[in-house]
Each structure stands twice: as C-alpha cells, then as structure tokens.
Amino acid sequence: MAQHRRRRTTALALGVPLALTAAGGLAHGFLPGAQPRASAATTAAPAWATAAADGFASVDALGQNGTYGGRDGQIVTVRTLADLERYATASEPYVIVVAATITMNPVGKEIKVASDKTIVGSGTSGQIVGGGFFLGPGVHNVIIRNLTIRDAYQGVWNDKDHDFDAVQMDGAHHVWIDHNDLRHMADGLIDVRKDSTYVTVSWNKLSQDNKAFGIGWTENVVTDITVHHNWIRETEQRNPSTDNAAHAHLYNNFLEDVAGTDINSSYGNYARGATRMVLENSWFQGFRNPVIKDSTASIVQKGNTFVGTSGRNESGGTAFDPTTYYAYTLDRTTDVPALLKSGAGPRSSIGTTTATTKAAATTLTVAKDGSGQYSTVQAAVNAVPAGNTSRVVISVKPGTYRELVKVPSNKPHVTIQGSGSSRNDTVIVYNNASGTPKPDGSGTYGTGGSATVAVEADDFQARNLTISNDFDEKAHQNIAQQAVALRTAADKVFLDSIIVSGDQDTLLVDTASKDRLGRVYTRNSYVIGNVDFIFGRATAVIDKSVITLKKRWDGSSAGYITAPSTAANRKGILIANSTVNGDVSSASFYLGRPWHAGGDASLDPQATVRNTSLSAAVKSAPWTDMSGFSWKDDRFAEYKNSGAGAGAASADRPQLSDAQATGQEVADWLGDWTPSTS
Secondary structure, eight states: OOOOOOOOBOOSSTTSOGGGSGGGOOOOSSOTTOOOOSOTTTSOOOGGGSOOOOGGGGSEETTEESOOTTTTSEEEEEOSHHHHHHHHTOSSOEEEEEOSEEEOSSTTOEEEOOSSEEEEESTTOOEEESOEEEEOTTOEEEEEESOEEEOOOOSOSSOSSOOOOSEEEESOEEEEEESOEEEOOSSEEEEEETTOEEEEEESOEEEEEEEEEEEEOSSSOOEEEEEESOEEEEEEEOSSEEESEEEEEEESOEEEOOTTSSOOOSOSEEEETTOEEEEESOEEESOBSOEEEOTTOEEEEESOEEESOBSOBOOBSOOOOGGGTBOOOOOOGGGHHHHHHHHSSOOTTSSOOOSSOOOOOEEEEEOTTSOSSBSSHHHHHHHSOTTOOSOEEEEEOSEEEESOEEEOTTOOSEEEEEOSSSTTSEEEEEOOOTTOBOTTSSOBOHHHHTOSEEEOSSSOEEESOEEEEOOOTGGGTTSOOOOOSEEEESSSEEEESOEEEOSBSOEEEEOSSTTSOOEEEEESOEEEESEEEEEESSEEEEESOEEEEOOOTTSOOOEEEEEEOOOTTSOOEEEESOEEEOSOOTTOEEEEOOOOGGGOTTOOOEEEEESOEEOTTBOSSOBOOBTTBOGGGSEEEEESOBSTTOOOOBTTBOBOOHHHHTTSSHHHHHTTOOOOOO
C-alpha cells in the first residue's frame, strides 16, 4: 500500500447545511461580467470564495494542506464556454463564477481543469449542459460548487460508448465537490478514478442516471474519500461503488428509489476489492441491495435506517476511525431525508453578484469562558453603536447562554452567528412566559415580552445557532402559557440555518406597527412547537426548512402550526419547499387558524403552504376558526403538497390553481429584497 503523510485537522462546519458555514456568505465585491479583480491577497474576498473543504479533502497530505481552490487568485465571472475554458485551464489560481447556462460543444466535452481553481455557480444560474469537467493526473486543490451539470445523455441507458461524466478525475488529489445538481449524463455523474485521493463529495443531488458515482478502478489501495450529505435519487447503480479505497467514509446520505418509476436500483453502497468503509447515519428508501460488499472488503455500519429495502444488506470486517483524520458532526438519521431535500444542491446565496462592494463587517466575539470580547450576547449587542451603517457580526462561541437578548431598533445590520460546527453547539435560552411576573413587580411579561431573543432592528440576521424558550408548562399551569423563543418586529430579517424551539408561540414574526412592512425569510432551519407556533403580522417565509410538531406538556397531541394576523393588502405566512413532521398522533394538528389580534376585524390573515411534505399528523381539514373568526373569510390555501398529510381540493381544503400559484412564490413575498448572507 502506498504511504501518505497525514495530519489530523479540524474541518470547517461539518455535518450541517452549507448555509451554516462561512461558505454561505454573500458573493460581493465584483461586477457581473467584469474583468478579474484584484487578488484575494490584497482585497477582502467574499466568504464563498475563500471556503475550504471538510472531510478527507481537508487533510494535510501530498504537499497540499487542505482544499481551498482558487482563494489566492482573482475572481472572474464567466458566461461563455470560451471564458470558462480559458480560466479553468489556466496555470494561475482563479475563483471562476459561472453566471449563465453554458452549453458544451461538442456534446460530451470535459474541460480539463488545472490546479488551484474554484468553479462556483452564481446563485442557481450556473449551469453546464452537455458536458462536464476532467481533473487529470496531479491536478490538485480544486473546488466545484453550486453548479447544475446535466443532460449529456445520448439515448442509451447503460451507455458503454460515451464516457460523458459530470466530474471525472484520474489521479487527482484534494478535490471538493459540493452543493451541485448532477443529472442525466451519458455515463456516470462522478468518477473518482486511478488513485485519486483526498476527495470530499458533499451536499449534492445526484439523479436520473444509470451510474451515479464510481470510485476506484485501480489495483492500488490509496484512495481516501468522504461522501456526506448527498441525495442520491433515481439512479440504478454505483451509489457509490467503491473499489480498492483505503478509507471511504460515508455518512448522512439519503439514497432514494422512488416506487413506480422506470428507474429501479440494482444496488446502493458497494464496497469492492480491498475497500475499508465506514457507513454512518444514512437513510435508504426503497433500494434493492442497499449495502453490499465483496468478501475481501470491510464495511462497518452505524446508525443507518432502511425503509422499504430488499435484498442484500451486509457489513463485516474492520474499518477505521475517521476522527483520526478529521473532525466531523453527525446529523440524526431521522432528520436526513428532510435535511437533504431542503439542503442539497445549488444554493441561491452562493456566487450571487451585486453591483457594489459592501463595507467589511465588524466582528465582536462572545464566549462564556472569557476568551472572547464579551461573555454574554447582550453585552455584545450593547456594544454595537446606535445608528450603525455597516454589518456587525456577533460571533458566539459554542455554549449555552441563559439570557435575554434584545436588538433595539436603532441598531440595524446586526448578525448573531454561532461559531460552532453545528447549530446545536450555540444555544441562547430563557424561560419567561406571558404570565411570568416581572421582577420589578410591574405586571407580567405578556406574549411579546416573553421572547428569549427580541429583534426590533432592520436587516438583522441569525445563523448557525439555537434560540429556545424552555418554559415549563407542566410546572406553571396557573399562568398564561405563551412562551416565545424569537420575536421579530423589523424588516429584512434573515434567519439562516437556525433552530427555533419552544411549545406555544415559539416564533413571533411581527412588524413594528400595523402600517409597517416587516419581511422575514427563514431558510434551512428547524421551527419546533405545538400551539400557534409560527404566528404574527409579518410577511414571513419559511423556506426549505423542517417544522417539527411536539406533544403538549401532558403527552397529548393537538395543535396549530400557524396563526397569521396579516394586515389587509399584505402578504402573510408562506411555508414553501419544506417538511412538516414530528412524533405526534395522526390527524392531530391544523396547518393554521386566523388570529384577529385584539378582535380586529380589519385584519385579513393569510397562510399558504405549498410544495411541502406533510406528515400524517396534519388533519384532513387542515384549517380552523379562531376566537369567533372563520378561516373561510380569510386567506388560507395549499398548493402541490405531498406526504401522508396532503389531500385533494375540497371546500375544507382549498388549493391554488397553477395560475394563482405563480403569484404566491417566495419572490412575491420578499418583493425587492433578496436575502443574502453578509
């Protein structure tokens, strides 16, 4: 076996959606179509341009200390095949932003990428059609992110004549393939061949292909590879097939064979030859032969779930400890399908260009142990100057911060961001309820006043942390039970990859006043509760997130997800592209009810739930009245939901027409605001 020099490293933002990492930052600082700007060595580059890989691609070996692509080079934006090929094959480092659909000519063309490159899609507009990329012997330090690579298919399903892959590498090392949509190619989607090593493949969608992902095809046992958080769907074989890999670490992947389609899986994860594989916390749905191995290979399985699978499911032998090489954090297996459905593939916030360069953010650090500038989050908020005009990032080190936090209206442009590898690492929590007496004897807090975190400042962001209210309902049955975890009363509030947890009235999305617009965009997050736990007057979007239903304090299952109190002629609450689940009884939860706050008949509550997977917990008549106001007099509707809790149109279950749905997209809610990390 060939020997490699290795050093244990700490990977960045492991086991969490991309939006939780620094890589999810706003792509700013260059004009679309502009010439290369000054190098990152002299000009502050956006976070997505300087992102580094996790997993085996992060390991210091073969003279390459991790995988960071073209971060030391210039940023260029390309819209043509000629420009893409020019920069991808250059000897200098580049961050190449693909800002258009580029069609390969001839079909099947694979651009020969040189070392020290980042190729990243601009938002969701970066697409490569009819070809892909090739990384040859010795090519190293390459990142391919946020692209759609598709449609080199030549009409033959098991195509032996056209080796048209999305990404192929022969003898390359230190490669990171992340957050791409790879589909419908002529041969495979990803091929890691001929002693390629130190590779990480993460957060991709692989679909509509005969061969998804091949690893190996060599007599040497040298390949080290990490494959995590990939959604492999409707592919027949090589999911992946791993041949003679020294170390193959597969975790938190979602393999799905959809019943009733023309594509049927022949096998899932396959360890061939002398492969040593660790397979952890992955979800297999409907696959035939989900896990198989040769007699000479080793597979150690931990924490995997198999639903509707059949045939071979094998393990055996000894493998290795991945933490010898890098740190990582596992997501719960039960969360994997929803997490991957919402988080895999290209992200709108990576590579998005703006016409102006924003001022560099000021960073304040918070740590309970005294290693930061402040020991509480509120102390850092207090340090933000009133009327600040540029972004202030409050970076909170891992720990539990039991405190109340308020961001007042005169402190806009504040980000509170956990610095841990997971949103579970940093927790802001308190336990006030509506009926909790104030310590000064001036009454009780009331619903809005009970919030653990209260945001009254525009352009606020929260990222990579948990905000919780752990009020004990059972112990305090004699007082009003509403207990808010997070209250927003501002415009342009961006909640990105967080957990908001409580019981009744978890997330209050409000506005500064009835006549003021307040927009809230929540993405890649979890919202947890049981009674009216997403509620308020704001124009609020819950997108690509998981809404988790909880039982009541007494163990019963009953509740309401939304309680909008929308002003007339405004947008209310939109839940889109998300998942509703939870360990509660079937048909026990309503999607929502109209909250006419204070009995205000002029309000026109609105809630739309669309393109969302609903568990069996949702009632067949999912809307209900509230405080004498009929939901049928307000605006409640669904569109193309799925899952056991979805249902056909009826008088009790209004559905939007296709024409109506075009006016109830996420962009319609957000108007002239495009949320972006900064």
